[in-house]
Amino acid sequence: MSATLNPSNATTQSNFHLLKSFANYVGVAFLKLLSLLPYKLLVSIGYGLGFIAARFPGDRNRVVKTNLQLCFPNLDADEIDVLSKKHWRLLGRSLVEKSIIWFGSEKQLSSMIEVRSAVDLANRTPRILVNMHFTGIEGSIILSALAKRMDWPRTSGFFQRMKNPFFNEKIVKWRNRFGGNSIDRQGNAKAIIREIRNGDFIIIAPDIDLGLKDSEFVPFFGIETNTITTISRLASITGADVCMMVTTLKADESGYLCEISEPLENFPGTDVKSDTARLNQIFEKEIRLRPAEYYWVHKRFKNRPNHERNPYNPSN
Numbered sequence: 001m002s003a004t005l006n007p008s009n010a011t012t013q014s015n016f017h018l019l020k021s022f023a024n025y026v027g028v029a030f031l032k033l034l035s036l037l038p039y040k041l042l043v044s045i046g047y048g049l050g051f052i053a054a055r056f057p058g059d060r061n062r063v064v065k066t067n068l069q070l071c072f073p074n075l076d077a078d079e080i081d082v083l084s085k086k087h088w089r090l091l092g093r094s095l096v097e098k099s100i101i102w103f104g105s106e107k108q109l110s111s112m113i114e115v116r117s118a119v120d121l122a123n124r125t126p127r128i129l130v131n132m133h134f135t136g137i138e139g140s141i142i143l144s145a146l147a148k149r150m151d152w153p154r155t156s157g158f159f160q161r162m163k164n165p166f167f168n169e170k171i172v173k174w175r176n177r178f179g180g181n182s183i184d185r186q187g188n189a190k191a192i193i194r195e196i197r198n199g200d201f202i203i204i205a206p207d208i209d210l211g212l213k214d215s216e217f218v219p220f221f222g223i224e225t226n227t228i229t230t231i232s233r234l235a236s237i238t239g240a241d242v243c244m245m246v247t248t249l250k251a252d253e254s255g256y257l258c259e260i261s262e263p264l265e266n267f268p269g270t271d272v273k274s275d276t277a278r279l280n281q282i283f284e285k286e287i288r289l290r291p292a293e294y295y296w297v298h299k300r301f302k303n304r305p306n307h308e309r310n311p312y313n314p315s316n
Helices: 007-035 039-054 059-071 077-103 106-112 137-150 165-175 189-197 230-238 272-289
Strands: 113-117 127-130 155-159 181-184 201-204 215-220 223-228 241-249 256-263
Touching (some): 007 077, 007 165, 059 077, 077 106, 106 113, 106 137, 137 155, 137 201, 137 241, 181 189, 189 201, 189 230, 215 272, 223 272
Parallel strands (some): 113 256, 127 201
Antiparallel strands (some): 241 256
């Protein structure tokens, strides 16, 4: 009898799915519980988790330090270690704050995140808001939360599918609870173009390695880095303004500040690669102001030009 028909295997598989389903619902309940805690206590819990994570050896710790060594070659090993621990502290905080991002009310989000914009967000000008992966990146949901009260258009943006289908569905639902529109990154260019032309907020974070398709190698901290060209191409097609949107910790760490800039001048230009390189340099300038807040756990340099060595693979 084949293994697929073996009753004991079927029982084991069924028990595994039940356990996984139970763990998923426990995770949701835990997030809901966190969202009910006083904000200062929530932040303290996050810092504690980050403190532990920074001292737990593992692949992501190696990735963080590798990224920091590549981007800040002037820092010695001790300085890299200090910066890495600061990053994990803030990453731990941002992870528990997702309980408010995903479950919090408009009031909770408004007290946590302040919006400052150099452009009129209510005038429905076709506009692309270029976000970047600071630890406060998901603070962009504040635009969706405030849309009705401020008479702003709805917020749309790409999302990357999660490996866990349960949480993939849940997180899309949580992000969209104020009327936002999460668009699957896979094969939905027409939908995002339609949203831009409608004057809705379009938020895209291109500072991530999503593979070689529709990407160019352009400098980032002096390193040729695989970077998607989405922003330049969409701006060319739609004629939309391109504004930077950066969500970072306030100086006293009491919450976050979401800042939206004036439109970039002469963007897009005549060359997609040059436009993409220009954005990377803007990202780099922002990161150098607050390096501990950047999302260093991502394998930003995993795809290399000319068959160069993958810096995250110790066997190379």
